[in-house]
Amino acid sequence: MPGPLLENLLGTRTQKRPVWLMRQAGRYLPEYRELRAEKGGFLELVYDSEAAAEVTLQPIRRFGFDGAILFSDILIVPHALGQDLWFEAGEGPRLAPPLVDGVWQKLGSAHHHFDPVYRTVQLSRARLDEDVTMLGFIGSPWTVATYMVAGQGSKDQGVARALAYRDPAAFQSLVDAIEAASLEYLIGQIDAGVEAVQLFDSWAGSLSPDQFERWVIAPNARLAAVIHDARPGIPVIGFPKGAGAKLPAYARETGVDAIGVDETVDPIWIASELPDNMAVQGNLDPMLLLAGGEALDTQVRKICEAFASRPHIFNLGHGINKETPIAHVEQLLGVLRS
Numbered sequence: 506m507p508g509p510l511l512e513n514l515l516g517t518r519t520q521k522r523p524v525w526l527m528r529q530a531g532r533y534l535p536e537y538r539e540l541r542a543e544k545g546g547f548l549e550l551v552y553d554s555e556a557a558a559e560v561t562l563q564p565i566r567r568f569g570f571d572g573a574i575l576f577s578d579i580l581i582v583p584h585a586l587g588q589d590l591w592f593e594a595g596e597g598p599r600l601a602p603p604l605v606d607g608v609w610q611k612l613g614s615a616h617h618h619f620d621p622v623y624r625t626v627q628l629s630r631a632r633l634d635e636d637v638t639m640l641g642f643i644g645s646p647w648t649v650a651t652y653m654v655a656g657q658g659s660k661d662q663g664v665a666r667a668l669a670y671r672d673p674a675a676f677q678s679l680v681d682a683i684e685a686a687s688l689e690y691l692i693g694q695i696d697a698g699v700e701a702v703q704l705f706d707s708w709a710g711s712l713s714p715d716q717f718e719r720w721v722i723a724p725n726a727r728l729a730a731v732i733h734d735a736r737p738g739i740p741v742i743g744f745p746k747g748a749g750a751k752l753p754a755y756a757r758e759t760g761v762d763a764i765g766v767d768e769t770v771d772p773i774w775i776a777s778e779l780p781d782n783m784a785v786q787g788n789l790d791p792m793l794l795l796a797g798g799e800a801l802d803t804q805v806r807k808i809c810e811a812f813a814s815r816p817h818i819f820n821l822g823h824g825i826n827k828e829t830p831i832a833h834v835e836q837l838l839g840v841l842r843s
Contacts, residue, residue, distance in 0.1 A: 508638050510638040511638045513763075514701050516783075524819040524841055525640070527825065530563055531827065552618070565637060572637065573629060575641050577642075578598075582683060582686050583649060596657075600656045600657065603664075605668070638700050639698055641703075648705060691728070703765065704741065709746055710747015733760065740763060744764070744765030756780060763816075763818070764779065767822040770788055772787070772811035785815060788808060789805060789837070791825055805819075805840045809841070
């Protein structure tokens with residue numbers, strides 16, 4: 506029998522409201538920090554299947570979440586496409602060479618980088634209770650392309666946006682390469698044991714409407730269609746962070762089964778704009794979870810009330826802040842489970 510998270514993703518509102526948190530396996534947990542220090546770095550942890558499976562399971566043991574998200578990173582795809590990948594302490598990821606001209610053809614291919622991730626899925630799924638849903642993910646093509654083009658993250662994704670305007674054919678070639686590798690990666694995750702997948706478009710909010718249509722909606726629609734055709738019954742969660750007023754179009758046009766909503770979106774509004782019975786995921790502000798107090802309880806209840814008439818997976822509007830007290834996560838779960 507599917508667990509409550511999977512049931513909601515498939516369109517059935519359950520009595521128990523399922524919950525998981527983006528970045529739930531990570532730096533706010535002392536057991537994670539201890540293991541990462543032991544392994545020596547983030548990528549060393551990701552590519553060590555036993556260690557990555559342990560990290561995937563840590564928040565399930567501590568909090569009893571309804572979903573376990575694969576511990577990995579959205580930049581495994583460019584790494585597999587041949588870019589060098591490393592993480593600068595306190596500054597985030599770096600990719601080389603930066604593809605400022607969109608010339609992805611100069612890269613090699615190292616898809617063996619996917620193999621330890623598939624093994625992480627196998628190990629994690631085997632150690633989870635049946636009613637806990639195993640979640641896989643990728644970074645959507647637009648978001649991954651922004652890192653590949655600039656060689657790092659940025660506040661406005663200006664280098665990638667400029668290239669997409671200046672040479673849309675070159676940018677389309679890059680997006681096509683990311684899309685093809687991402688499909689291979691997602692199918693591999695599913696075959697290894699994930700029961701649902703999330704498409705993280707973390708930088709979707711930086712695009713104008715016509716660019717959003719081309720670089721966010723179109724590739725995500727192709728990804729969802731192939732997944733549904735190749736692996737029927739595997740739900741797809743789309744998470745276009747920052748999409749705002751473009752969310753209803755994304756929900757209608759991509760064919761995703763559920764839509765993740767960030768904290769800037771009014772839950773009452775989006776509940777009224779989504780297709781009937783479409784599952785929604787979100788959308789507590791991570792900073793409110795960090796702050797705690799009565800305001801946290803109040804907002805959790807408001808979100809639950811806004812989505813009371815449709816399938817809903819409680820989650821944050823983005824990843825959990827690394828400074829979040831464990832007591833505040835316990836407070837959140839206490840409200841949901843009372």
